[in-house]
Amino acid sequence: xxxxxxxxxxxxxxxxxxxxxxxxxxxEEQAYVVTVGIDIAxxxxxxxxxxxxxxxxxxxxxxxxxxxxxAAEIVSFTMRDFLSIRDLAASSVTRRITxxxxxxxxxxxxxxxxxxxxxxxxxxxxxxxxxxxxxxxxSKESAEDFIxxxxxxxxxxxxxxxxxxxxxxxxxxxVPVSIIRRFIHDTESGEALHLAIYGTNExxxxxxxxxxxNYIAGxxxxxxxxxxxxxxxxxxxxxxxxxxxxxxxxxxALLLREQIDIDTYFVTYKDPKDEEYVITIRLTKHKKTKVDxxxxxxxxxxxxxxxxxxxxxxIPSNVDYVTDEGNKNFLADYIGxxxxxxxxxFLDRSKEEFKMGAFDWYLIARKQFNTLEEYKLYNWREKYPxxxxxxxxxxxxxxxxxxxQPHTNREGSANQ
Amino acid sequence: MKxxxxxxxxxxxxxxxxxxxxQTAIDKNLELFKQVLHYPLNQDFIIKDLTIEDFExxxxxxxxxxxxxxxxxxxxxxxxxxxINQIEMTxxxxxxxxxxxxxxxxxxxxxxxxxxxxxxxxxxYAAILIDGCDIAVTVNISKFEHRSIExxxxxxxxxxxxxxxxxxxGTNISLIRKIVRNEQLISxxxxxxxxxxxxxxxxxxxxxxxxxxxxxxxxxxxxxSTDNIQNLEIVEQYIEDRPYSLVxxxxxxxxxxxxxxxxxxxxxxxxxxxxxxxxxxxxxxSLFHTAEDYYxxxxxxxxxxxxxxxxxxxxxxxxxxxxxxxxYHVEMIPTDLLLAIGASREIVPxxxxxxxxxxxxxxxxxxxxxxxxxxxxxxxxxxxxxxILGQAAVEANIVSPILVIVIAITGLSSFAISxxxxxxxxxIGRFVYLAFASFMGLYGIGLxxxxxxxxxxxxxxxxxxxxxxxxxxxxxxxDTFYRPQLWTMIFRPFNIQQKNKVxxxx
Numbered sequence: 001x002x003x004x005x006x007x008x009x010x011x012x013x014x015x016x017x018x019x020x021x022x023x024x025x026x027x028e029e030q031a032y033v034v035t036v037g038i039d040i041a042x043x044x045x046x047x048x049x050x051x052x053x054x055x056x057x058x059x060x061x062x063x064x065x066x067x068x069x070x071a072a073e074i075v076s077f078t079m080r081d082f083l084s085i086r087d088l089a090a091s092s093v094t095r096r097i098t099x100x101x102x103x104x105x106x107x108x109x110x111x112x113x114x115x116x117x118x119x120x121x122x123x124x125x126x127x128x129x130x131x132x133x134x135x136x137x138x139s140k141e142s143a144e145d146f147i148x149x150x151x152x153x154x155x156x157x158x159x160x161x162x163x164x165x166x167x168x169x170x171x172x173x174x175v176p177v178s179i180i181r182r183f184i185h186d187t188e189s190g191e192a193l194h195l196a197i198y199g200t201n202e203x204x205x206x207x208x209x210x211x212x213x214n215y216i217a218g219x220x221x222x223x224x225x226x227x228x229x230x231x232x233x234x235x236x237x238x239x240x241x242x243x244x245x246x247x248x249x250x251x252x253a254l255l256l257r258e259q260i261d262i263d264t265y266f267v268t269y270k271d272p273k274d275e276e277y278v279i280t281i282r283l284t285k286h287k288k289t290k291v292d293x294x295x296x297x298x299x300x301x302x303x304x305x306x307x308x309x310x311x312x313x314x315i316p317s318n319v320d321y322v323t324d325e326g327n328k329n330f331l332a333d334y335i336g337x338x339x340x341x342x343x344x345x346f347l348d349r350s351k352e353e354f355k356m357g358a359f360d361w362y363l364i365a366r367k368q369f370n371t372l373e374e375y376k377l378y379n380w381r382e383k384y385p386x387x388x389x390x391x392x393x394x395x396x397x398x399x400x401x402x403x404x405q406p407h408t409n410r411e412g413s414a415n416q
Numbered sequence: 417m418k419x420x421x422x423x424x425x426x427x428x429x430x431x432x433x434x435x436x437x438x439q440t441a442i443d444k445n446l447e448l449f450k451q452v453l454h455y456p457l458n459q460d461f462i463i464k465d466l467t468i469e470d471f472e473x474x475x476x477x478x479x480x481x482x483x484x485x486x487x488x489x490x491x492x493x494x495x496x497x498x499x500i501n502q503i504e505m506t507x508x509x510x511x512x513x514x515x516x517x518x519x520x521x522x523x524x525x526x527x528x529x530x531x532x533x534x535x536x537x538x539x540x541y542a543a544i545l546i547d548g549c550d551i552a553v554t555v556n557i558s559k560f561e562h563r564s565i566e567x568x569x570x571x572x573x574x575x576x577x578x579x580x581x582x583x584x585x586g587t588n589i590s591l592i593r594k595i596v597r598n599e600q601l602i603s604x605x606x607x608x609x610x611x612x613x614x615x616x617x618x619x620x621x622x623x624x625x626x627x628x629x630x631x632x633x634x635x636x637x638x639x640x641s642t643d644n645i646q647n648l649e650i651v652e653q654y655i656e657d658r659p660y661s662l663v664x665x666x667x668x669x670x671x672x673x674x675x676x677x678x679x680x681x682x683x684x685x686x687x688x689x690x691x692x693x694x695x696x697x698x699x700x701x702s703l704f705h706t707a708e709d710y711y712x713x714x715x716x717x718x719x720x721x722x723x724x725x726x727x728x729x730x731x732x733x734x735x736x737x738x739x740x741x742x743x744y745h746v747e748m749i750p751t752d753l754l755l756a757i758g759a760s761r762e763i764v765p766x767x768x769x770x771x772x773x774x775x776x777x778x779x780x781x782x783x784x785x786x787x788x789x790x791x792x793x794x795x796x797x798x799x800x801x802x803x804i805l806g807q808a809a810v811e812a813n814i815v816s817p818i819l820v821i822v823i824a825i826t827g828l829s830s831f832a833i834s835x836x837x838x839x840x841x842x843x844i845g846r847f848v849y850l851a852f853a854s855f856m857g858l859y860g861i862g863l864x865x866x867x868x869x870x871x872x873x874x875x876x877x878x879x880x881x882x883x884x885x886x887x888x889x890x891x892x893x894x895d896t897f898y899r900p901q902l903w904t905m906i907f908r909p910f911n912i913q914q915k916n917k918v919x920x921x922x
Contacts, residue, residue: 024857026768027742028761032754053751055758100747101754131747159751 028055031095034072034159035104037143038120040111041078046120048085049076049144051158052093053101072158076144082124099129104162105136105180106143109234109241112196118187118239125180132181135162138234138241140200140218149201152226165230169197173254173262174213174231174247186358187239191381193350193358194237195253198244199230212268214248237356249346255306256343256359256391258289266313272334273327274317281335284309291361295368295378300387302361310335311399321397328397336393343391351385436530442474442547448530449478453537461537466544468500473511474547483540485559492522493542493555512549523556560584562689565591568670571834576711580670581691583647585617588687591672592619596679600624603687606637608645616651619675619685626682626913629878633684633696648690655696657877662844664837665877667695667702674707682913697878697912699885701896703838704728709899717899725897727832732842734826735772736853736861738819742768744857760816769854771815775823776850778805780843783827884911891917 037049057071077088089097105124111117124130139146155161169175176195186194204218216232233250235243245253254261264284271277285308292303310332312321321331350357362380369375439445446463453461460482466475475497479489500518516524525541527533533543533552540558565587568580581588589603600622605615616637620630636655645651649668657665669675670692675685678695686694695702704724709717741748742757749757764771782801789797805823809815826846833839845868852860875882885892893905906919 024743024854026761027746027754028758030746032746032751032758034751053755055755055762098746101751103751129747157752157755163751 025096029095030098031093032101033097033099034101035106035147036102037106037147038082038111039108039142039144040114044080045078046082047076047078047144048082049074049147050085050097051147053158071156074148082120083127099127101159102130102134103159105134106146107136107138108142109138109140112138112234112241115240125184133179135166135197136178136180136183137197137199141202146199146201150226150228171263172265173251176233176250176254177261187236189362190238191362192360193235193354193356195233195250195358196236197230198232198234199228201228212266213251214246216244216246235354237354242354248342252343252346253358255285256289256304258291258360258364260285260288269335269338271317271319272331273319277317279312280314281310282313291364293361293365293368295365300365300383302387302389304389304391305394307394309398310395312397332395332397336395339393340391347389355385357384438528438530438533438550438552440548440550442476442545445545446476452530452534466497468498476545477542478537478545479542480537483538483560484542484557488557489542493557510549511546512551512553515544515546515553519555525554526551527554570836571669571671571707573708573711576708577673579672581672581693583689583691585687585689588693589617592676595673595676606634608637608640617687619679619687621679624682624908624913624916625684626915629697630684632878648686648688648692648694651686651688652694658875662841663872663875664703664841665698665875667698668692668836669695671707681908697880699877699880700872700882703835706834714899714901721897721899724832727829728842731826731829731833732846733849733861734822735776735846736849738822739769739772739850740853740857740861743854757816757818760818763813764816771819772850775805775815775819779823779827880911885909
């Protein structure tokens with residue numbers, strides 16, 4: 001009996017000692033990098049910038065803690081490989097560098113346009129600490145500048161900026177919500193462009209007449225606040241950045257995707273009945289986009305119907321687009337046409353300039369084939385630029401009633 | 417081997433006067449009683465010489481002070497004895513028969529051996545010795561002091577009966593019989609050792625309770641090696657299935673309504689002069705449920721059960737989850753919380769596990785002290801404890817504020833589990849989880865959980881699997897995590913009994 005108990009005890013102790021994962025590390029001994037920036041440097045080197053969150057900075061907790069400490073420490077290292085930063089950082093950072101809370105990866109445009117970018121990114125993803133849902137931001141200037149200059153007065157802690165911004169991105173669709181996993185996905189497929197978030201901290205000024213959304217980062221005319229602007233997207237083809245598109249095109253690309261990537265956004269149009277004024281419309285993609293792809297012929301045909309719900313928010317011209325059925329349908333058609341024009345322009349660009357789509361259509365096309373071999377033989381990558389694409393916008397006007405009517409009409413109805 | 421030895425020793429001790437028969441001469445008898453009950457030394461033992469008019473023979477009344485009701489003695493027993501007339505006495509075949517006849521309105525028993533007579537005296541009977549009779553007449557005039565019926569102090573309820581058991585078996589049986597008015601309700605007395613005073617009353621409903629289990633219970637009670645069982649709390653430890661395990665296999669309850677409910681499902685209740693009753697066999701659900709679950713309306717009681725289930729897991733796992741997550745899986749914590757914990761942990765000198773263990777220890781000490789502390793200074797302990805555990809420890813940078821929340825939530829949750837044994841099981845089990853979490857993180861907790869569940873499933877209480885009717889599955893009313901509507905609970909649990917499967921219906 002005694003021997004048995006001793007044996008069990010020894011076994012249990014061994015079991016504990018041998019199987020424990022001895023990577024236990026107290027949480028305060030680690031330096032949490034919330035933003036990583038990568039830039040090209042001379043020779044084979046890259047510059048890695050780490051924005052390390054300071055737990056005591058900007059916190060109200062911590063009795064005895066110093067609340068005047070800065071919220072983050074930003075360090076930049078020049079080296080050949082990304083992950084060796086952990087050891088190199090030990091030369092100056094007191095805590096162990098940890099990437100588990102890295103939410104954002106900022107890449108300088110110069111580096112993104114270089115061949116080395118994809119290799120480095122792949123090596124980053126291989127590290128098990130790095131989150132696959134890290135946001136990918138391409139900055140017009142160097143990533144180091146971008147990170148150092150990104151000072152939001154509202155958010156003291158650096159990760160908060162990106163956390164809140166990502167929610168705005170999902171709503172407005174002015175930038176694509178680009179994460180590393182999707183980037184790898186698109187690139188590995190070899191059949192899709194990847195749209196990454198495009199940003200800058202340099203105001204370049206406005207080029208030409210602008211509506212509300214056809215800016216690219218730097219062009220937005222604003223004063224005060226954080227100098228960083230994030231609008232438009234960087235276009236990647238085969239893991240290499242090739243161009244930049246503005247916010248409007250980004251929205252179109254998101255609308256053309258089957259899934260709902262964009263919540264609700266506002267657009268202004270010239271009033272079709274009174275050219276002097278503009279009307280403001282709120283658009284919502286409430287259902288999935290219908291994409292029909294026919295791959296029976298040599299040239300694929302793609303039919304896209306984008307369902308949109310529009311509500312008229314402001315009508316300075318006082319034309320009744322809300323209760324008058326005729327006007328309502330007219331406006332719906334007008335919005336559809338306007339969107340169609342822009343979409344066709346963008347699709348032409350995608351076919352001729354990029355020679356690739358960014359709308360996940362290849363996934364739908366793949367479903368048309370019985371085997372992967374057949375699909376590969378069909379060679380979608382080559383076929384896409386020649387495809388016949390028709391896009392329709394199925395716009396329905398919603399929200400009606402007194403509150404949405406132009407006020408002149410409202411008075412009239414009140415008199416009756 | 418050891419048990420046998422003890423058995424022999426105990427029985428040998430009894431045999432000293434076990435077989436001694438009473439004598440015919442009263443003086444000899446008195447001498448025997450005086451010897452056994454240490455007459456002049458033990459001042460509680462009273463021998464009264466009785467003079468009955470017209471009756472020449474010597475009579476003696478023997479009783480033990482403190483076990484009898486003196487008003488019964490003075491108002492009933494003695495006057496009726498005095499009324500015995502001589503004619504009857506002389507005509508009768510033997511004198512004791514007359515006495516028995518005269519006292520037939522009381523509980524009267526005749527005994528022939530010294531041992532039994534002494535036993536009766538200890539149990540609150542008065543023994544009447546008559547010169548020339550080798551038989552003693554014993555009359556029940558017993559009265560022991562006990563508490564009056566009070567509110568339950570452990571198993572509190574907002575709604576429902578407020579009675580609890582007291583330290584008197586008669587009262588306890590009466591409390592149950594008040595609820596279960598059933599001709600099939602049996603109360604069987606099992607006399608342990610040779611003493612009736614050690615009797616354990618077994619209650620069950622004959623046409624429901626499973627005979628096999630009943631036999632098993634009886635056997636275990638007979639097998640108890642000691643001859644002096646103070647109360648049920650001790651019996652519990654003798655008859656349970658796994659004496660070394662953290663998991664209880666006998667339920668201790670102080671609520672008669674709960675016992676009644678269990679009886680109607682085919683369980684067996686054990687009663688004694690104790691402030692509680694034992695229920696066997698039990699399942700995990702018996703420990704998890706409370707009496708009030710059935711008194712509250714359906715949505716409320718299910719809400720409460722859900723809360724209790726959450727509290728169950730919180731009490732068991734919160735500290736270990738905290739350790740696992742902060743030491744091994746920092747990526748799981750939202751960044752803001754991570755930074756907040758980091759900021760407060762920065763100035764704390766100990767590793768998180770030391771913090772947790774010291775705070776847990778402090779809390780357990782506070783809890784134990786709270787039970788043992790004399791009532792007048794009880795509130796002070798509460799205040800001092802809360803201060804030490806909370807504010808002061810944080811301000812002195814000994815623990816981080818988040819840990820106070822962890823410990824507080826754990827402690828609070830453990831109070832939500834009212835069953836004492838389960839409560840201990842969880843409180844001790846928590847430390848096991850903590851050890852695994854500090855070695856292996858969430859993997860360790862998962863491992864420990866799997867082993868724990870496997871162990872629980874392997875346990876049986878008097879042959880009934882611990883997690884039945886859930887696993888292994890039996891037909892039942894489905895009253896496990898979820899409490900069905902009362903009128904849908906027509907089945908009695910099949911895992912407990914197979915005789916009478918459907919509840920009485922009209």
